Amino acid sequence: MSNELIDFVLVSVALLGIGIYGLSVKRNAIRMLFAVEIIINAANLNLVAFGRFLPHSGGQTLALFSIAIAAAEVAVGLSLIIVAYRMYQNIDIADFRSLKG
Amino acid sequence: MADAVFLALSVITIGSAIAALELRSLIYGSIALMGTLGGIAGFFLLLDSPFVAMFQLAVYVGSIAVLILFTVMLVKRELIFKKVEDKRRKFVGIALMLVFMVALGSVIMDSGIKTITTDEPAVDFRNIGADFLTYYWPALILMALILAGSVTGALILARREDVENEQRTD
Numbered sequence: 001m002s003n004e005l006i007d008f009v010l011v012s013v014a015l016l017g018i019g020i021y022g023l024s025v026k027r028n029a030i031r032m033l034f035a036v037e038i039i040i041n042a043a044n045l046n047l048v049a050f051g052r053f054l055p056h057s058g059g060q061t062l063a064l065f066s067i068a069i070a071a072a073e074v075a076v077g078l079s080l081i082i083v084a085y086r087m088y089q090n091i092d093i094a095d096f097r098s099l100k101g
Numbered sequence: 102m103a104d105a106v107f108l109a110l111s112v113i114t115i116g117s118a119i120a121a122l123e124l125r126s127l128i129y130g131s132i133a134l135m136g137t138l139g140g141i142a143g144f145f146l147l148l149d150s151p152f153v154a155m156f157q158l159a160v161y162v163g164s165i166a167v168l169i170l171f172t173v174m175l176v177k178r179e180l181i182f183k184k185v186e187d188k189r190r191k192f193v194g195i196a197l198m199l200v201f202m203v204a205l206g207s208v209i210m211d212s213g214i215k216t217i218t219t220d221e222p223a224v225d226f227r228n229i230g231a232d233f234l235t236y237y238w239p240a241l242i243l244m245a246l247i248l249a250g251s252v253t254g255a256l257i258l259a260r261r262e263d264v265e266n267e268q269r270t271d
Contacts, residue, residue: 002104003147005217009209011111011144015118015137017202022122025194027185030173034121034134037165041141044157052148053217057224060153061232067153067160068244072251074165078172079255086261091180 008049015042029081029091033074040070107147114140127173127181135166149223 015038022035044063051059081091088095117136124130138161145154173181233241 003107004215006209006214007107007111008144008148009214010206011114013202013205013209014111014115016205017198018115018118018122020201021194021198024197025186025191026122028127030127030169030176031122031130033169034130037134037161038118038121038137041138041161044153045141045144048145048148048150048153052150052223053219055219055221055224057228057232060150060224060226060229061237063150063153064156064229064233065237065240065244067156068248071160071165072248074168075255076251076258078168079259082172082175082259085176089177091176092185 005049005053008045012042012045012049015039015045027092027094029084029093029096032093033077033081036077037070037074040066106143110140110143110147114144125182125184127176128170131166131169131173134169135162138162138166150226152226152229 019035019039019042022038023032026032026035044066047059047063047066049059051057051063084096085091114137117133117140120133121130121137124133138157142154142157142162145151145157
């Protein structure tokens with residue numbers, strides 16, 4: 001195998017940095033969801049990479065669980081965004097400060 | 102040393118992650134997010150785990166990205182193209198990202214990860230299936246319940262109540 005563990009971990013660090021940038025700068029709720037997805041994918045990449053190099057089957061198993069839970073998280077997050085959009089006619093999170101019905 | 106496929110995949114993944122956050126239109130942004138998720142699936146293939154790669158393609162590229170695309174289409178047109186952000190906040194965000202990347206990257210470079218290499222064969226996907234059904238079975242059932250509960254919750258949250266009331270008054 002020509003690729004080493006550190007290459008994958010560095011790509012994962014880069015993705016995590018981009019995700020943190022997106023979460024701290026963007027005010028659009030859907031773009032913040034993009035940033036969260038990027039961070040989750042960086043974590044999954046780490047899990048599978050360490051599972052390959054140790055080698056242990058736990059890495060891939062945990063990555064599969066993580067992907068499935070992320071799917072549930074996205075479904076709930078998008079429906080919350082839709083509810084907030086219906087309430088405020090906007091997806092800017094600065095407008096979501098009072099979330100009372 | 103990394104090979105050419107790895108370099109191409111990392112350029113695609115990181116480039117489309119930046120594009121997903123920076124493109125003006127949210128629709129192009131979500132298509133770029135698909136590129137990131139597909140690139141991660143390619144990394145999984147490079148790591149000899151085709152089962153996780155196919156799962157990633159089916160769940161992320163197949164369903165989550167399409168779900169995001171449909172949600173973007175539900176939003177008003179001028180909101181899709183509107184980009185409100187503070188210039189100063191953006192510089193602070195970029196500085197935070199660079200500090201974070203450099204700090205964590207230098208910590209990782211100094212650690213013992215560099216010396217980890219393996220000649221052993223990859224984990225067979227049959228082992229993953231066996232793990233799921235023996236050691237992890239309570240977690241598997243719990244995950245199924247969580248998925249069902251969250252999808253039901255999402256449907257209830259997104260339901261429109263005003264439409265139902267209109268039908269009752271008629």
